[in-house]
Amino acid sequence: MEYKFIGKEFKRVDALSKLTGRARFLADIILPHMYYGIFLRASIAHGEILDIETEDAKNVEGVKAIVLGRDFPHNYGHLIKDRPIFAFDKVRYYGEAIGGVIAKTEEAARVAADKVKVSYKPLPIITHPKESLNNKEVIIREVSPTPDMVYRPVKGTNIFHYDVVKRGDVEKGFEEADIIVESEFNIAPINHVQIEPHGAIALWDEDGSLTVWSSTQAPFTVRYFLSDIFELPLNKVRVIAYYVGGGFGGKSDVGIEPMVALLAKSVPGHPVKVILSREEVFHGSFLRGNFWGRVKTGVKKDGKIVSEKVEFAMGGGGSGEFGGTVVDGAFKSAVGPYEIENVHAVGYGVYTNLPPTGAFRGYGHPETHWMIERQRDIIARKLGIDPVVLRKKNILKPGSINIIGQKIEEHNGNLEKCLDLVVEELDWPNNIGHIDKKNKKAYGKGFALLQKSPVMPTNAASSAILKLNDDGTVNLTVGTQEIGQGIDTALTQIAAEALGISPEKIKLVPYRDTDLYPYEWQTVASRGVWSVGNAIIMAADEVKHKMRKVAKEIFSVDEEDIVVEDGLVFPQGEKEKAITYKDLAIGYTLPEGSGIGGPIVGAGYFIPEGLVYPDPETGQGNSAAEWTFGAQGVEIEVDLITGKVKILKAVTAIDAGTIINPENARGQVVGAMAMALSIAQREAIVISKEGKIRNDSLTDYKISTIRDVPSEYKVFFVETEEETGPFGARSLAEHGMVAMAPALANALYNALGVEFFKLPITFEDIALAIDEKKIV
Template sequence: MISQFGGFKYVGKPLPRVDSYPKVTGVAEYAGDIELPGMLYAKLLLSPYPHAKIVSINVEKAKRCPGVVGVAVGEDFPFRVGLYVNDRYILAYKKVRWAGEPVAAVVAESLEQAEEAVELIDVNYEPLPAVLDVREALKPGAPLVHEELGEYAHSPAFRPIPGTNIANKFTLRKGDVEKGFRESDVIIENEFSMPQVSHTQLETHVTIGQYLPDGNVKIWTSAQSPFTVRHILSVSLGIPEHKISVYVPYVGGAFGGKAGINFEPLVVMLSKIVGGKPVKLELTREEQFTTAPVRQGMYAKVKTGVKRSGEIMAEKLFYVYDAGAYADYGVNIGRAAGYSCTGPYYVPNVEADSLTVYTNHPWGTAFRGFGHFEFLWAIERQMDIVANELGIDPVEFRLKNALLPGLTTPTGEVLRQDAGRIDECIKAVASAIGWGKKSENITGKPRGKGIAALWKAPAMPPNASSSAIIKFNEDGTAELLLGITEIGQGSETALAQIAAEELGIPLEKIKVVPFRHTDVSPYSWQTVASRGLFMDGKAVQMAARDAKNQILEIAAQVLRVQKDDLVLENERVFVKGRPEVGLELRQIVNGYTYPNGNVVGGPVIGRGFYSASRLTYLDPETGQGLPALKWTFGAHAVEVEVDPDTGMVKVLKLVSAFDIGKAINPLTVKSQIYGGAVQSMSLGLYEGYVYDENGRLLNYNLTDYKIARARDIPVEHEAIIIENPQLDGPFGARGIGELSMLSVEAAIANALYDAVGIVLKDLPINAERIWRAIEAKKQKRVVEVIS
């Protein structure tokens, strides 16, 4: 439908990004570009074992190396940090929990000197039994990754279970599941899985820390959430927040991997032991794979009860997320998956348990989609499997069970009328892909079409908030100060468009201050959860309205009219119907000065904030409550071609549709859709960590870790924007950042069933796995014929 918010000058226009010039010309400064006077360089020694006691560490040879200023081990920093569970030492203390965990650090005058010295550190390990599979981790008697779990401080929203490997268990109960199964005609149960994956950002983790002798701390870091970094450092190190300054320059990609607290505490403490000099840690690509946080792996069991007519009566869902060695965001990821557990479908009876489980894998953190990519793989495959069993068209089956306004979500929330329409998204992609129609096939290879739907809400606490400041220069131009971090998503451009629209001044006369600094930037909780446009957009809108109100108040006094009789447009304030009676904006923004020197008003500084509304904590036993600021719906459809002899699959066409309320900038929205969908395709077809039998990562570089290349991208990719406005969103908008990379992999697997009749349940669905499934199907046919 056409949005009710129309007739805008800047909002809804496909304008160029405001940060494009410094990036394409190389002017943009990233954390890796920063060099400070007297800066030292750190290098880490990593554990070769996934689980082992540290018997002894000898650092004497390293200390004697030329240029070495300091060496640190876990005993030097015997305190823990954590986002939701305080479970991680900044250097392994007493034992290591994954192959790649930092055990020691060398600080030297040059990186080369640090690299040479770290090789001379001698560590004596006593290997321990490792747990390398979440199902094994749940068994009684499994090796414990954290024996002291019961002693760890943690957020009250999460429930670690001492004496087990369970970092958190989220429970959801809606309706009567057993009754729903009894009323079902068909019950189908399946298991699904996927491995851990790397974020593979262009820019690896880079952090500079300085612990000054006066107790002040300075940090320069490639991070998504500077205020979270500051807060956790304050809590962990016992330093008041006003003494900690976090500076975030341009960020070269993040995808969730830089959302929380990473290497910042380590470099700060390394700086302290070398007398307060700045210390820089920049991971190599190989270190990024082995020691940086990853996206969690996942195992799912889905049991669905349906009527033969196609109505879903009940679902029993069991999700297990592989947190790796430390909980970090993992506990909240499992929780978010738990309250969104059914996907965008109405299910009257639901029983869901979503667990976050420790293993001796690299530690998991946030990843674009925040757990939804994982469970939607299971749900969207299950939807097709059930539809095929019933003999119902997969599109028809989804539409029959679509979660529409007025129906209840798994947490009991009644979906609002302005929440967006999943049915419109499904119909749009089905129509665009030519659902039910055979495409021309000139190669003779099997082709198939598949569809998958999705939904997501921001996973955040009820008190999450954002703020923005707009201030003016003497010539009437404006500066926009934000707390949200620009990590490539295009938020700065969209937020500037919102400000320009509200203020009635040209976009090119608004400067978005191109950095985030906790000393001067207004507060924004975190740059995560597809919340930036919605929450920071509202904050910018409020700041612009606050500034506009001040401008009109000053002009009303000068022009001796009522404020409501004035118009602010084209950098001018004038009386309605009398455009010749007015003032230039530049005459007002620092206060209006009369010819005799008297001044009315003063510098105009607009302030705006937005806090999450309507949210509640969830019942710890049933998961019922109101967790969602907004819901965003979408769908993908694909056409694939597969070579049965090799298992190679080619995505010929991809169609994506999202109901985002209002596209503030259609150009950046479509860029998000294109990029996210290809990322989802890459995760589905190629990506995944591969370990040897001892828990060591085998594919720790971009030669062995496969990602989609340019030649793998579909030639045809259509992005469809649907606009059912969210009435409390900025100009009706919802977020899109994470949504675009959800469910493409499921659509591909569904299309492969349509093409060659294979049922795939484990990611990645690479050529070998496809070929083996095709061969297994052939063998089954042979056996059936013989028998």
């Protein structure tokens, strides 16, 4: 379809303020009479808290209060209730907060916090998910199932949640198969490394109402949890959020807000501000948990996959509330974007002595795709057929049934076309890999496929309000957050298209405030454009409807004969009589002077209809709202001396439906590719045998710098219009993360003939493999 503003160039609405330093972030906020808080953090990874000595700390000048977990022994959670505000009985990971100090200055709070002495009874630690899954001796957290619990903990184990998919009969499938391929995979835990550290400010009024300013991706979810924890009505909790300096999921789960609120409760009238240090971001926010998995695949000689058994465990850290849903996400992609008759997949979330697992761009999908897309190449090699051919024999197409029993429709997107675009860009199957001994370099190409749906509750809703101003310009308010993804810009374009006026006339009011802005579930799952976009279209319809109602009086015609188009309102066929939005914005004045109508406001909402909970025994059911498919590839050069990999080209072809803003959409895909490659090539939380995170700084947790990223990025958009999306758009922002790691490892095999099964694949791993294989 041809649109006026959708798919057209439109510069980011937040660019200028971010370039001049005017844009506001949480840390920029300083309030009158503000105090500062510092959290007390555990110095061991697992143990019972015996005694906490605070006398010396209290005597530090400027200290206002010390709050301990034991003062508020409460576990909160929506799905399992296993998150303490501050640890009170035992600590379950190094750096877990056990309380906090409030002081007049941050330095005084720091000095005092260092004087608090805690004694523990240490307990054995477990950090690897496979170890935790099989362990029955060291139970990190006891949870007894309750009737209202959404998760499925297994008594006497560290399992806090699991998901099962059963389709057909895998054992029968294996019997029918010509070959069976089994592989085991691992992924290290990682951190989001948003450049903005997490922060929050909390203020309790004397009337018992609570205001929290936060760097959150999800102000309304923060509000919900605060109201639940502190037993306040929602209209007594206000959450205000500014721009988020990078989220990637790591600011979507409720983290420090209840902690800061609990601190502030002891000093009503004084806002208490806490900004995590970078070190604290590593052990005091969320991680993408470590991951272990095993895949067994039965295949026919011609490449048809007949049976696949997948088992995986994700380390959930010390509490599972925000990690179990990552397992829920992963299981829907446990066999990737393929149609397989017989599938048995089990995914576990297990407690570990690490910081809790939360959302991370890709939400379980990069993990399962790491296994599956490696496995596909390995199978193709064993069968001696081209991995493109193998994939094409099995991929989801219109009419296919996916792992959860959904039938794939045309409008879900064209995976095969994405694959074709990527292999064409890679000039596959020519020169897929070789070693250049003379120059001590190796070259390889690899690719992988991806799918993802928004992982969310079945009732994740959005809303939007459009308000006409006197001059015909429009203010738009939404509850979704601008976290760098460009949502404010895309939604401005959607509003412009829906209202038929130029985006310059629309102001999406920056920053969010739960008291003033309409409801939004969360800014996660790449669902913003899709979900809020639909709400805006509905709001625009209401605006137009209200204008029609007034216009019919003015023109004395039936409502359905009023045309609202391009900022004009006129009776059908009589454009010369047109009045403008401006004329109607705050009410219309008839020639005799009397007013009709009134200020025009349109509200809209969206909820994904028809979603159901998956069947607990089989995982079947319509639990995924929409799917985005894609393919990714890389061309690499390996330095045989240093083991370092240079990414010569990184490619993504993605069917994200209609692209609202091509420049920003490309920015999302490119950024995701770079992030995924950074993770695949070097990122890992390094844990000491005592369970301490050793690389809790940017000195030693290295992310890709400007000299480490691909030399060239290629992005192709296939635009199969999404039936359920605004103007045919669907999810996009996470997907560039999903298949980069397996694409890289597949390329490494083609370059060196070495199979890698764990992430990251560091230059040291590669150098070792080069030496072991005596390649140089």
